Each structure stands twice: as C-alpha cells, then as structure tokens.
Amino acid sequence: MVDKDITKRPLHGIKVLEIATILAIPSCAVHLSDMGAEVVKVESLTGDPHRYGIGPILPNESKGFTVINRGKRSIALDLGKQEAAEIIEKLVKQSDVVLLSLKLADLQKFGLRYEDLREWNSSLIYLEHAPYGPKGPFSQEGGYDVVAAGMSGLASILARDINGVPSDLTPAVADWATGLASALAVVTALLHRNTTGEGQKVSTSLLQTSLILAGNQIHWFAATDxxxxxxxxxxxxxxxxxxxxxxxxxxxxxxxxxxxxGPETNTYFRNYRASDNFFAVGALSVALQAKFCEVLDVVDPRTPDFDMNRSEDYDTLVQFTRRCEDIVRSRSADFWISKLRQAGVPCGPFNFPHEVFDEEQIVENDFVVNLEHSKLGEYKTYGTAVKMEKTPVFPTISSPGLGEHTAQILGELGYSLDHIDQLIRDEVVTQAE
Known part of the structure; x- marks a missing residue:
C-alpha cells in the first residue's frame, strides 16, 4: 500500500512553472508532479493545442491532453501583453524550476531566455527544450517527434511500411523519452543546487533522445563498417x-x-501467433535458446561453421523459423506461455490496449492508476515512472480546465479580485467557468 501523505513525496515544496505545449515537456512536468512538485501550467488564451488533439471528450479537452497534464494547475494568459509579462515575472520569482518548449525566437520575443529569468531568480533551474538542438540549420524551428525520428534514423528502424512510405511512430516514443530525460535533468540540477546553491540552465532535445533510443542500432566502427x-x-x-x-x-x-x-530468421526474440492469440518470447542467450528448442522439441540447425552470408545456411534458418511458427500455431498462447515459463524462458502475453487494465501483472504493481476527473468522473491511465520506499510517488489530481486556476493563482500572487476582473475584461487572462 502506497503512503498517500503528500508531504513525504520527494519533490514536496518544489514549485515548477511550465510554459510548454503538446507532449515532451508537459510529460516531464507530469513526472515532477507525481514526485510532489507543485506545477503551474501557463497556457495561451486558447490553450495548449493538445487540448484539441487525439480523442476529444470535452470542449477544450482531449484524452491525449488529460493523460499528459495530470497534477497541474492552469493559468491562461496572453504572453504578448505587458500585464502578462508582469505575472510571469512574479511566477518566476517564486518558482524553483521553469520548463520551456517555445521556439528560440519566441523566447527572445517574450523575454523568456535564461539570461532574462536569471535576473529575477538567480537560483532558478531553467530547462530549455530545443527540439533539434540550439545550433545548426534547424535550431530556430519548432519540433515534432515525427521529424526528429526521421532525422535521427529512428524511424528507419521502427516505422511500418504503408504503401512504400514509412509511417509515423505511434506512440510518439521520442516525445515520451524526452519527457523522462528532462525530468532526470531537472532532478539532477536540483540536487546540484541543494549542494551549491547554484541554479543553472539545462537543455534537452528530441533529436538527441531519438539517437539514444536507436543507440544499439545506429553506430559506426572504423574497423568494420x-x-x-x-x-x-x-x-x-x-x-x-x-x-x-x-x-x-x-x-x-x-x-x-x-x-x-530479418523477421524470416528471427526465431528467439519476437512475437508468435498461437492457435488463439499472440504472445512474446525473449530468448537471447544460447542457454535460453536451448530451453526454447527443448520445449518445442526441435534442434537448432546452427553449427560452429554456420555462416548467414551463405545462402544455403540462410535458407536453412528460414526453414527452421517457419517450422517453429507452425509448431506454435498448434496450441494456445496460454499453453506455450505456461510451458516456456516452466522451462525458464522469458515470455508473456501480447495485450491490446483494452486488455492492459485487466492484466494481473500490471494491476498488482500499480502500473496503472485510477484518477477522478472533475467533469468526466473516473478514468484509468499509466502509473508513476518510479516507486520509492521512503518518499512515495503518486499522482493526486487530474488535468485542469483551460485557465481553471487563473484567479486562484493570481490571488496567491497578491492580485485583488477587482484587479483580476479587470485583467479578464482586458483579455490579459482568462478564467474557466
């Protein structure tokens, strides 16, 4: 049972200001929120574009936005107005961390560069997300996962062929991984600040993350390549x-x-089709491969002088793989999973999304959680990225409505009700009904 005392969470008391949209950096903020940070999400008057993306469920809110913005409060304002700049300054002065994913030109336009914010808060941890890096011909452009995956070569490995053209990667793995990398960067910078008192600028990049994700596939060795x-x-x-x-x-x-x-010779590390369903097998070592063969009652044809560059050896392995496929299709997935697990071969069920929330291994470990949305009621989503014994990590509240907390946040900054009403009338900010 997870201790739900919010004061014990590892980042309790840390204030995070998120000025970011879509996925990578908002997902970073979710991880920080799960660890106890208080996150204020700054949105434009029309909101984060992700509100209008995948799976619309409410006006100004989609399923995609909901699951990537839990644990946050929302303030909606027009960054182009002077009064909004004054609000940002007040928020920065009281924040420990600022997360930004604006284009470099917009950071300068709105006075949100590290050099600007450091003047207000010298101990600030400033995370700048430059999707393709701060230098080079793409440095000034906004970034999307699909572009970074293509540029990095990651898509050449993971994309599907659709009528001869590579697909996009779904889910957006570079975005999600960049969120984790950004959270790691922030926590590391906070640790440094606790030791030295120094704030600093840290940077992450979709392009760099994509290259890391492809790390065991994309490399070059002078001696062989x-x-x-x-x-x-x-x-x-x-x-x-x-x-x-x-x-x-x-x-x-x-x-x-x-x-x-290729898949035609991949016998031991793959998904198989049984008589009723699919299942996954991961037998990378020679010992595990021998156990796999024992369960299927087959003999691996590879001998010490086996050479995949010889066509006859290649064809032999293709035929062996097909034979294993035929054997597996004769019995159910549960049968093979049971037999292989008894033999010590790593394997498991293949689930579609609707089956995940009933998977015992997932449920028993709280890898999915139930949250309560203020307008939609209960929903299920992914759990926290880490579990900690002494400092529990858990989500608290669902995603915010657009500008849901504008008046509350402004009140905390010292604005009177009359002043807040005037800011709303002047369209400097907006407050959700």
Missing part, C-alpha cells in the same frame, strides 16, 4: 532510382550490415 556502408549507399541509390518502397530500402541496410536480422 566502411566497406559495408559503401555497399549500402550504392544499393540504396540504385533502389531509389527504381522507385523501391520503404521496406525494400530498409532491407538493403539490414541485409548488408546485419545479415540474418
């Missing part, structure tokens, strides 16, 4: 000239740089 890459360049150029589709182009790189890595 130049000849293979020369062949890749040549054959890709030939394929592109002939109008080859995405899968055909991707197979060129795999065939040359990692022979035998």
């Amino acid at each position: 130049p000849p293979a890459w020369e062949r890749v360049v040549q054959e890709l150029a030939e394929g592109q000239a002939k109008g080859a589709g995405f899968d055909e182009q991707r197979s060129v790189f795999k065939r040359i740089t990692n022979p035998g890595s």
